[in-house]
Amino acid sequence: MNRRSFLQSTALAGGGFMLSFSVFATGKSTSVQATNSLTELNGFVKITSDNIIQIMSPNPEAGQGVKTSMPMIVAEELDVDFKKIQVIQADLDTKHFTRQFIGGSQAIHSGWNTLRNAGATARQLLRQAAAQQWQVPVEEITTDKGVLIHQKSGKKATYGELADLASKLEVPKNVPLKSVKDFNIIGHSQQNVDIKKIVTGQPLYGIDTHKPGMLHAMVVHPPAFGLTLKSFDATPIKKMKGIVDAFSIKIFNENYEKTFFDTTTFNEVIAIVGTSTWAVMKAKKEVKAEWQPITSYTQNRNMLGRKLVEKIPAGLENTNTHLSQMKEQxxxxxxxxxxxxxxxxxxxxxxxxxxxxxxxxxxAHNCMEPMNFFADVKGDKIELSGPLQKPEFTEQALSARLNIPVENIDIKMTRLGGGYGRRSYAHWLIEAALISQQVKAPVNLLYTREDDMTAGIxxxxxxxxxxxxxxxxxxxxxxxxxxxxxxxxxxxxxxxxxxxxxxxxxxxxxxxxxxxxxxxxxxxxxxxxxxxxxxxxxxxxxxxxxxxxxxxxxxxxxxxxxxxxxxxxxxxxxxxxxxxxxxxxxxxxxxxxxxxxxxxxxxxxxxxxxxxxxxxxxxxxxxxxxxxxxxxxxxxxxxxxxxxxxxxxxxxxxxxxxxxxxxxxxxxxxxxxxxxxxxxxxxxxxxxxxxxxxxxxxxxxxxxxxxxxxxxxxxxxxxxxxxxxxxxxxxxxxxx
Structure with a gap:
């Protein structure tokens, strides 16, 4: 059962309240019931009957703070104590989100109104539930940090106490938003929600991923721009201790129309798979490959709707030549x-x-965390986990490459150990999936610093x-x-x-x-x-x-x-x-x-x-x-x-x-x-x-x-x- 069907099948079980709000999309919202357990709730405000309040953070976190600031916006309109809520990193979920990526410093700018509406709508549903329960006008219901209050009668209830009733009400439209002057969370410094995990070294990053039966993989790419793989002998590599397999993979198929974030320098690389990172690193040093010059070619690109033909010239290029060319130009x-x-x-x-x-x-980007991704391909289903900036676009590229429907691809987003563009071009995710498919086992692909710094982009x-x-x-x-x-x-x-x-x-x-x-x-x-x-x-x-x-x-x-x-x-x-x-x-x-x-x-x-x-x-x-x-x-x-x-x-x-x-x-x-x-x-x-x-x-x-x-x-x-x-x-x- 994949994540999307899991959400659908558990949505009506148990008690509590879960509000779906399509962030960055149409703004449509629906309320459904949820279990009290910590179910994955992408795009939802979730309140359990025992008053656990969770807010999902939909976009990848790369140190820019959106995992703190985006939930702050929801919490402001929901009127809860920010220090008491749980913030959960959402997985990629194209059903409930669009623009679920980071880039262009647009996460807050694009999500501002929708995130506010998500919090305000949830709060209004809870107010309506209280009004119905206490048989009073909804206008007389106020809230204060997760508590519903009817001043005249002195009645109070936590959000959790009325969450189940709220989930059965029709979702209101055109809910009024707070005035800026009334903000008490927005505009006030809040501690990074991951700070304790960061300073105590708890697993947050893709490089921390460890799964039962997981193998380790690395790639060898050509030593220079303008070269491509001609041949290599895998036999001596496979004989090395701890090595499971060695083979070449092509990241994109021929004639594939690359999108904006499908840039990759070397389309064919050598993959080495073993039982430990150390074994694979030693095997990398022993690879004997023959490389040959590329010929000039063109490739079709679809740059977010703008079609173009990209020209890739042959040759081994030089900085001094570049400077002369630019001066002439x-x-x-x-x-x-x-x-x-x-x-x-x-x-x-x-x-x-x-x-x-x-x-x-x-x-060069020089991200502190080297490029890495976990992949487990089982038949026509894929589980992935790791750091990337544009998961929806990469998911589409992976779907086309492996011919697996996107609804069968599950991408869990980890915190990025640096990015600012480098992790927008997540060809290593596709490499990890191709390697896992070949060895029929879960694989964690890791680039060395040298692999990344010499791979372009x-x-x-x-x-x-x-x-x-x-x-x-x-x-x-x-x-x-x-x-x-x-x-x-x-x-x-x-x-x-x-x-x-x-x-x-x-x-x-x-x-x-x-x-x-x-x-x-x-x-x-x-x-x-x-x-x-x-x-x-x-x-x-x-x-x-x-x-x-x-x-x-x-x-x-x-x-x-x-x-x-x-x-x-x-x-x-x-x-x-x-x-x-x-x-x-x-x-x-x-x-x-x-x-x-x-x-x-x-x-x-x-x-x-x-x-x-x-x-x-x-x-x-x-x-x-x-x-x-x-x-x-x-x-x-x-x-x-x-x-x-x-x-x-x-x-x-x-x-x-x-x-x-x-x-x-x-x-x-x-x-x-x-x-x-x-x-x-x-x-x-x-x-x-x-x-x-x-x-x-x-x-x-x-x-x-x-x-x-x-x-x-x-x-x-x-x-x-x-x-x-x-x-x-x-x-x-x-x-x-």
Missing amino acids: LNKPATVRRKDGNVDEAFKNAAKVIERTYNGPYL YRSTYTATYRAALDANNNLIGFHVKAGGIPESPLYANRFPAGAVDNYLAEDWTIDSNITVGSFRAPRSNFIAAAEQSFLDEVAEVAGKDPIDFRLELLHRAQEKPVGQNNEYEADRYAKVIELARKQSNWDTLKKSKKLGFSAYFCHDSYAAHVIDLEIKNGEPIVNKVYCAIDCGIVINPDGLYNLAEGSIVDGIGTAMYGKMTIENGVPQANNFHTYRMIRMNEAPKAIDVQYVKNEIDPSGMGEPAYPPVFAALANALYQAKGKRLYNQPFVEELS
Whole structure:
């Protein structure tokens, strides 16, 4: 019996109350009875007769805090004591959820209204049950932290006492929601619901999975991009102690139309299966395989409804060649993405023209938890467990590959030990299932750090050239950005300063590659924000203006007389977050005595501004303090916001200073932390001050928006300290 039929068959057994609410979908709701046992209840508020209140968290948890913040929203409207509820991680359940994934910092933004309605509807059903039981008007029933109260008669009951009766009532429609001013959970810091398990080392992660009879598996992929498996001899491997089998697998079938998250670098890999991880690791080292060059090919992609043909060239690629190709491309015609006014005329008549080019390398994700997944394929049914960001899409791909209906696939989501894009492309889940199917046993597939870091799906390598035209009064009259990358462009044509300049041109280009790329924290924004905000700082200096004043001047123009119709940002919110950063950092006073760098950016529907205060000691940059201002609408969990902002800042400084993946003859030149430089504890900021704009605007993203502006704030502060502008990442190479 699979999970979906199990839910259906137990729904009407026993007592208690279980409210189904289709989060991120149609908003339809139904109430049914449930057992008092801890049944899996995806998409439900569950209240048992003995007053156990459970709230399911539908989206994967990767450290961004949704397993705490999403139930907080439900609990707010349900009116319960958050510290006394049980939060349960939901499995993948496409019957009750859509958009059950993490990406784009959209979990809270997309689920806000539906999660509120789920809690409010459950509370209203309980109020109606109390009114019926006590024969009083429902308007006279109030609630307080899970207790129903009738003030006039003095009657009280816990939610659990009336849960069974509530389950028999018709679900009300258009239930009123709380006023923001009445929130007592939302906006108040709540402890991470998993914190005790995390600090005490309890099993939470996919890598913790252990099942009876489980075998261990690893894969061997080609040693370079542009190579594929020709042959290998499995016989000596199979003779090794603890080895069960060794064979090759193809992840996707020929002519399969890949979707957005089906990216995989090597479609055929060698699988090694054994009784222990150690046995398999030793066998990996003994694999003797013959590899051959790929031929150029095309593959069909369905990118969330946008069909395209992807070109994959043959050859062993090199970073130096990439840099030359991108430099040449800057001098060739590009695709115009936006054009306002007469840009050519503006530059022709300019009193000053500033032109600068910025470059960013490939970046590896380096998740602390290596890629892994558990799979148990039995006939036409599959049980899976592990960390991934887009389970619904991966389930569809697995269904197509194994020709097994999705209703027979059960994916349990574990906490992710890092992600931010890397675990969106969960080809290792398909690999695990194919291996389990072959050996007819449950399997836990594990990548080594080297396997993951050399398997691609990097942040693209990018370049961007900016030009600015100033008139005789140092007003910005023309702006031109031409950006591109291998194999994708970083350009966002409709973001600031678009809409603030009369004559504006944005164009881009791409170069095909066999090196795979994918989402990286704040995709594309992580580079283009660094380039844009570094350039604006330099333009402000040439114009003789304070860098904050310069940006506010442009934003005032975008407020009063916006140019164009498709500007993504709201100029007034953008300006307010900059003003907050200015105030909290005491910018106008401290800039006279300290080396400060400023940067601001809009992405994922949120606004972030940073001021970095640093100094040079013994030739090394020391970040004394970072001031971070955020506008992400209503803040659900302030502690969560602080954690995400602080993490973004430390991550951003480390990546800007040290992050780099180079390629030589198709081979990644870093494969573990000894060759891929990460920020160290003594290099983190000595202090971080995070403040946020308080408003009643619906919440937006927070996992990514604080990350992009870090790069330029650091570059601009380093310029103040060293007198040298930085145009190439990682900064440590230019500084040396």
